[in-house]
Amino acid sequence: MSAPFLLIVIIGLAIAAWFTARARAAAFAPPTDGAQRPHSRPGQHGWYTALWVAIPALIVAAAWNVASPALVTRAVLAEPAAASIPADPLERGAILAETRALATGRVAAAFHHQAPVLAPAYAAARLRYGLMGLALAIVAGLAGGAYAYSRVRPDFRARTPVERLVMALLLIASLIAILTTIGIVASLLFESLRFFAKVSIVEFLFGLHWSPQTAMRADQVGASGTFGAVPLFWGTIFIGAIIAMIVAIPLGLMSAIFLTQYATPTVRRWVKPLLEVLAGVPSVVYGYFAALTIAPAIRTAGLAMGISSASSESALAAGLVMGVMIIPFVSSMADDSLAAVPQSMRDGSLAMGATQSETIRKVLVPAALPGIVGGVLLAVSRAIGETMIVVMAAGLAANLTANPFASVTTVTTQIVQLLTGDQEFDSAKTLAAFALGLVLFVVTLLLNIVALRVVKKYREAYE
Amino acid sequence: MLEPRPLKVDAPKMTARSVNVYYGAKQAIRNVSIDVSMEDVTAFIGPSGCGKSTFLRTLNRMNDTVASARVEGDITLDGEDIYAPDMDVVQLRARVGMVFQKPNPFPKSIYENVAYGARIHGLASARADMDQIVERSLRRAGLWDEVKDRLHDSGTALSGGQQQRLCIARAIAVDPEVILMDEPCSALDPIATARIEELIHELRGRYAIVIVTHNMQQAARVSQRTAFFHLGTLVEYGSTSEMFTNPRETRTKDYITGRYG
Ligand SMILES: Nc1ncnc2c1ncn2[C@@H]1O[C@H](COP(=O)(O)OP(=O)(O)OP(=O)(O)O)[C@@H](O)[C@H]1O
Ligand SMILES: [Mg+2]
Numbered sequence: 234m235s236a237p238f239l240l241i242v243i244i245g246l247a248i249a250a251w252f253t254a255r256a257r258a259a260a261f262a263p264p265t266d267g268a269q270r271p272h273s274r275p276g277q278h279g280w281y282t283a284l285w286v287a288i289p290a291l292i293v294a295a296a297w298n299v300a301s302p303a304l305v306t307r308a309v310l311a312e313p314a315a316a317s318i319p320a321d322p323l324e325r326g327a328i329l330a331e332t333r334a335l336a337t338g339r340v341a342a343a344f345h346h347q348a349p350v351l352a353p354a355y356a357a358a359r360l361r362y363g364l365m366g367l368a369l370a371i372v373a374g375l376a377g378g379a380y381a382y383s384r385v386r387p388d389f390r391a392r393t394p395v396e397r398l399v400m401a402l403l404l405i406a407s408l409i410a411i412l413t414t415i416g417i418v419a420s421l422l423f424e425s426l427r428f429f430a431k432v433s434i435v436e437f438l439f440g441l442h443w444s445p446q447t448a449m450r451a452d453q454v455g456a457s458g459t460f461g462a463v464p465l466f467w468g469t470i471f472i473g474a475i476i477a478m479i480v481a482i483p484l485g486l487m488s489a490i491f492l493t494q495y496a497t498p499t500v501r502r503w504v505k506p507l508l509e510v511l512a513g514v515p516s517v518v519y520g521y522f523a524a525l526t527i528a529p530a531i532r533t534a535g536l537a538m539g540i541s542s543a544s545s546e547s548a549l550a551a552g553l554v555m556g557v558m559i560i561p562f563v564s565s566m567a568d569d570s571l572a573a574v575p576q577s578m579r580d581g582s583l584a585m586g587a588t589q590s591e592t593i594r595k596v597l598v599p600a601a602l603p604g605i606v607g608g609v610l611l612a613v614s615r616a617i618g619e620t621m622i623v624v625m626a627a628g629l630a631a632n633l634t635a636n637p638f639a640s641v642t643t644v645t646t647q648i649v650q651l652l653t654g655d656q657e658f659d660s661a662k663t664l665a666a667f668a669l670g671l672v673l674f675v676v677t678l679l680l681n682i683v684a685l686r687v688v689k690k691y692r693e694a695y696e
Numbered sequence: 697m698l699e700p701r702p703l704k705v706d707a708p709k710m711t712a713r714s715v716n717v718y719y720g721a722k723q724a725i726r727n728v729s730i731d732v733s734m735e736d737v738t739a740f741i742g743p744s745g746c747g748k749s750t751f752l753r754t755l756n757r758m759n760d761t762v763a764s765a766r767v768e769g770d771i772t773l774d775g776e777d778i779y780a781p782d783m784d785v786v787q788l789r790a791r792v793g794m795v796f797q798k799p800n801p802f803p804k805s806i807y808e809n810v811a812y813g814a815r816i817h818g819l820a821s822a823r824a825d826m827d828q829i830v831e832r833s834l835r836r837a838g839l840w841d842e843v844k845d846r847l848h849d850s851g852t853a854l855s856g857g858q859q860q861r862l863c864i865a866r867a868i869a870v871d872p873e874v875i876l877m878d879e880p881c882s883a884l885d886p887i888a889t890a891r892i893e894e895l896i897h898e899l900r901g902r903y904a905i906v907i908v909t910h911n912m913q914q915a916a917r918v919s920q921r922t923a924f925f926h927l928g929t930l931v932e933y934g935s936t937s938e939m940f941t942n943p944r945e946t947r948t949k950d951y952i953t954g955r956y957g
Contacts, residue, residue, distance in 0.1 A: 575800070584789055585816065586787065587816050599802075
């Protein structure tokens with residue numbers, strides 16, 4: 234019996250149960266004076282009964298679904314025609330699989346000669362057991378429904394179990410998200426441990442040399458890669474936490490100050506959404522822009538300034554564009570923090586004869602600072618996890634350099650690089666991607682925790 | 697109805713003549729004339745929404761910070777028109793200080809709170825001068841003994857009453873001539889309120905003080921002159937003792953005896 238059909242039958246039964254039980258509950262005598270009102274409303278009785286139909290029926294159907302293939306196989310093997318099937322499990326399995334395929338019409342012809350003979354028997358057994366399952370599910374549903382229906386009385390508290398079930402469903406929904414996160418972390422951890430079995434963790438965290446190429450054959454040159462990730466960490470910090478922030482912090486802060494303190498409501502109404510559009514631009518578009526427009530321009534400028542090492546893939550190009558991308562984050566956090574500083578603080582300062590700019594510099598920004606710092610930390614955590622821009626514009630050379638015109642590489646770029654090659658899955662090269670991912674995960678997690686705590690503390694201060 | 701007669705003061709510190717204030721199209725103050733004297737504490741009373749705060753804020757041009765507000769009429773400080781184009785708001789507010797309804801210390805140390813205005817106006821260059829200004833202001837505000845050992849703790853960590861006295865100290869630190877107080881005790885308990893009232897007594901004479909209050913007893917205790925506002929107009933202005941014992945207007949009488957408002 235096909236699963237969708239079964240499901241429709243069960244849902245139909247449940248709906249019928251809902252209406253029946255509701256009708257019964259609705260027919261209760263209205264409360265006379267002094268009498269207790271019924272605890273639950275008719276609809277809640279309906280839900281209670283419907284669930285008592287659906288849940289047992291679904292459990293039986295699911296159990297049957299698991300058990301029935303084995304029963305069907307046994308029935309088919311018991312046929313006289315099945316006596317000729319060899320006992321070798323491999324061959325027997327193959328023949329049965331073919332029989333199943335023939336019986337369900339998935340294939341038209343078979344390789345084993347026993348299959349067409351057994352197919353009708355298989356189909357019949359399937360139908361038989363399917364109907365049996367349907368009957369069992371319906372019986373379970375009806376039994377549950379009858380039990381629940383018998384409890385529909387004015388004093389029965391149908392609402393309580395229904396609400397408890399809803400709560401359980403909500404709990405499961407939230408657990409799924411949490412469990413997924415735990416699963417991701419666990420897989421990162423697990424694969425990283427395998428990596429650290431091949432490469433020492435000290436070398437990974439403190440080594441200055443990154444060259445993950447492992448040769449296909451052991452006798453080739455550079456047979457084993459070196460996995461010192463410091464150049465990657467440096468590149469990530471250089472682009473995401475230094476260059477990008479040099480762009481994003483002042484611009485974001487100044488635009489927030491302009492928007493909260495100087496802009497008229499009309500200007501604010503137009504400029505703020507425009508700024509937020511920046512946050513909605515896909516990062517791959519920023520990547521194009523960085524790689525095709527900014528990077529060549531920077532190289533030309535660098536060469537014109539006599540910097541011979543200016544590369545067409547530079548830390549500066551990636552960092553500048555990333556900084557622009559991050560501006561809306563910084564500015565919207567700073568905007569919120571400035572707006573959260575009470576008006577009375579501003580008035581207090583202005584009433585002392587402070588000018589508006591003195592008030593902003595000496596009172597508002599210091600008062601909003603924790604919120605602004607929190608915003609910057611969140612922005613940093615986003616910047617170091619950003620992938621597209623750096624893949625397209627920063628380059629692959631693991632240089633340990635502070636020259637912004639040189640090419641550097643980042644953790645995210647290398648993860649992409651390590652996982653997109655043709656590699657066996659358990660090579661040190663592939664596993665290194667997980668170790669890098671773990672480091673990135675831990676760092677961004679810490680940054681987020683610190684940032685959120687700072688912001689929360691600050692919110693409390695003004696409540 | 698009698699036209700409210702502004703009570704003339706011999707040597708008024710501030711004068712207001714025919715002042716109208718509008719928020720957009722809505723008029724909040726109608727034709728108010730008043731004198732503020734140096735010797736006396738002036739109290740503004742009246743039902744909520746009658747325009748006491750609005751009028752108080754015209755005296756140091758804090759209404760400039762409200763985009764929709766518009767002020768008409770003449771207001772002078774020592775005979776100078778404070779709405780004249782060449783009047784510097786920064787200088788004006790240094791001379792006419794303000795204390796707000798809710799204590800609003802800056803999230804800085806106690807010391808920095810008091811030093812804030814003095815720094816802005818460049819009143820002290822040496823550290824020792826600043827120390828002196830801070831100490832003097834805190835002493836005048838009656839807070840010195842309570843905070844002298846923790847000047848570098850945050851001002852926001854003080855109790856409400858202490859915060860309000862800190863705000864008074866902050867206003868005093870720039871050496872103003874007039875201090876405007878908008879319901880300075882409404883967020884405080886009776887003991888802290890009594891402390892502030894005592895302080896107002898001590899400050900009287902050194903500064904011209906204007907205080908907005910909802911508390912009739914407080915007006916009677918701290919002020920020598922009282923102005924009663926109703927619906928944006930100045931109904932009656934005169935000596936406090938006279939107004940409380942023998943009000944000229946029935947509306948004043950009704951309000952003072954608690955019949956409405
Ligand atoms: N910023 C503003 N924008 C528009 N209208 C305002 C503004 N501030 C005050 N008003 C209006 O002006 C009138 C006078 O307000 P104001 O705050 O001066 O009253 P108040 O006497 O101080 O009242 P309270 O005793 O409640 O403090 C009120 O009707 C108020 O709604
Ligand atoms: Mg007011």
